[in-house]
Structure formats: structure tokens, C-alpha cells
Amino acid sequence: MSAAERMAGGALRRHGAFDAPTTITIERLADPVIDQVGQHVTSRYCELFWLPTIGPSALWLLRHAAYHTAGGPYVVDVETLGRCLGLGDSVAKNAPLPRTLARLAVFDCAARGGSTWHLRDHLPMLPGRYQQRLPNVLQVAHDLLLQDVPAESAADAPDELEASWAAYEAWLDARYADEEALAAGECPR
Incomplete structure (x- = not known):
């Protein structure tokens, strides 16, 4: 098990990703600096450099959220969200969707507040410590x-x-x- 996977397991506990209600609200995680100088989650930069870092499910979730939060926050059924992303409809502790949300939190791409998840639509240039793992x-x-x-x-x-x-x-x-x-x-x- 890699260090990132161990961290993601801890994030599951800290961020409570597996305690998901039947619906969640997804909002844009606003960051004035990264929103100005970062790369949009649909960019080639994110696809080439962030994808191998956070994984395909996490990047796809960010792209999905960026599209759906363009007009503001949206409420989504957790099982439907998982199925729409190809992650299945389970919200159990070790199910793909809760682990994906926790992974985004580990990499500072998401934050949780109750039943609301704030997800970035822009990512910074890949930090050096992650560049070395590419x-x-x-x-x-x-x-x-x-x-x-x-x-x-x-x-x-x-x-x-x-x-x-x-x-x-x-x-x-x-x-x-x-x-x-x-x-x-x-x-x-």
C-alpha cells in the first residue's frame, strides 16, 4: 500500500467520506489565486500531470463537478453520482466514490462541510514532490x-x-x- 493510499484511508476517517447521506451538495471551492493562475480541470495540463497523481476517478469527479457547478451549487443523489461516474452505487466505507472524495481531500482538491463537498475547478501547477513521482x-x-x-x-x-x-x-x-x-x-x- 502506497503512502497516498494510507493517507486516503486516514482521510476517509477524518473527512467522513463514508458517512455520506443519501444526497450531497457539491459547490465550487473558490480560491482567488488558484482560480487566476491555475489550470482548469478540463485542461490538457491537468490530464497529463494531475491525472497520474490523483487518479482518473478523482479527475473525472472534478470535471463532472466543474460542469455541474458552473451555474452554482447542485444537489445530487450519492448513488446516482457514483453510477454516473462509473464508480457504482455503493457508499460503503471502502466503496469507490467515498474513497475518491477522500483522495481529493488528501490532495487539497476538495473540502467537506457537513453534507456539502467543495471541489476545485482549477488546480495549481503540480507541486515538485508530485512531479518527482511522474x-x-x-x-x-x-x-x-x-x-x-x-x-x-x-x-x-x-x-x-x-x-x-x-x-x-x-x-x-x-x-x-x-x-x-x-x-x-x-x-x-
């Missing part, structure tokens, strides 16, 4: 991205962000081409 190819990609994006918000510099992504994708294409050449018994370029 696969090597994503660590390199993240470093390339940070070199090309100014310290200000990426939202303020869409052209620079797109150029950085283009550089990353070109590097990734070249890496895959080399691996395919090796697999075919050819010398990489």
Missing part, C-alpha cells in the same frame, strides 16, 4: 512546459502555452518514432 516522460514534458511558460498565469499567455505544448508533442512524437524504429529492428534517427 513517469520520466511526463517529468521531462513538465520541465519543458515550465521553461516555455512565463511565471504569470498560463491563461495570460495562451500563445506561449500552445508553443510549449507543440514543443512537447514534437519531442514525444520523436521519442515514439525512435521506439518504433527500435522495435522494427531499425536504427533510430
Whole structure:
């Protein structure tokens, strides 16, 4: 069991995720700084760098919540929410939905207050301690991205962000081409 999984188990107890009522209210977790300089949960950045960190169920829940809270808080049946996310309808202590909510709390992507869950719709740049746990190819990609994006918000510099992504994708294409050449018994370029 990884340290994050042990922490998530503790979060289940601390945040009471498994004591879920039949319905919960989901609201946006407002953070003026992260909302301005962070990445939206539907961004390629979150998909590439946060997904391997928090897991697919957690990122999908954040995306689901971002869509549904765009007009304000919403109330949802817990079993329906679990089924909509492909996590099943159980709200037992070790069921996927309560564990996903607890995992989001561990990574400071969610907070609970009674039967209300506050979920982020923007995530910060991935902290260094989590970057070190990424696969090597994503660590390199993240470093390339940070070199090309100014310290200000990426939202303020869409052209620079797109150029950085283009550089990353070109590097990734070249890496895959080399691996395919090796697999075919050819010398990489």
C-alpha cells in the first residue's frame, strides 16, 4: 500500500467520506489565486500531470463537478453520482466514490462541510514532490512546459502555452518514432 493510499484511508476517517447521506451538495471551492493562475480541470495540463497523481476517478469527479457547478451549487443523489461516474452505487466505507472524495481531500482538491463537498475547478501547477513521482516522460514534458511558460498565469499567455505544448508533442512524437524504429529492428534517427 502506497503512502497516498494510507493517507486516503486516514482521510476517509477524518473527512467522513463514508458517512455520506443519501444526497450531497457539491459547490465550487473558490480560491482567488488558484482560480487566476491555475489550470482548469478540463485542461490538457491537468490530464497529463494531475491525472497520474490523483487518479482518473478523482479527475473525472472534478470535471463532472466543474460542469455541474458552473451555474452554482447542485444537489445530487450519492448513488446516482457514483453510477454516473462509473464508480457504482455503493457508499460503503471502502466503496469507490467515498474513497475518491477522500483522495481529493488528501490532495487539497476538495473540502467537506457537513453534507456539502467543495471541489476545485482549477488546480495549481503540480507541486515538485508530485512531479518527482511522474513517469520520466511526463517529468521531462513538465520541465519543458515550465521553461516555455512565463511565471504569470498560463491563461495570460495562451500563445506561449500552445508553443510549449507543440514543443512537447514534437519531442514525444520523436521519442515514439525512435521506439518504433527500435522495435522494427531499425536504427533510430
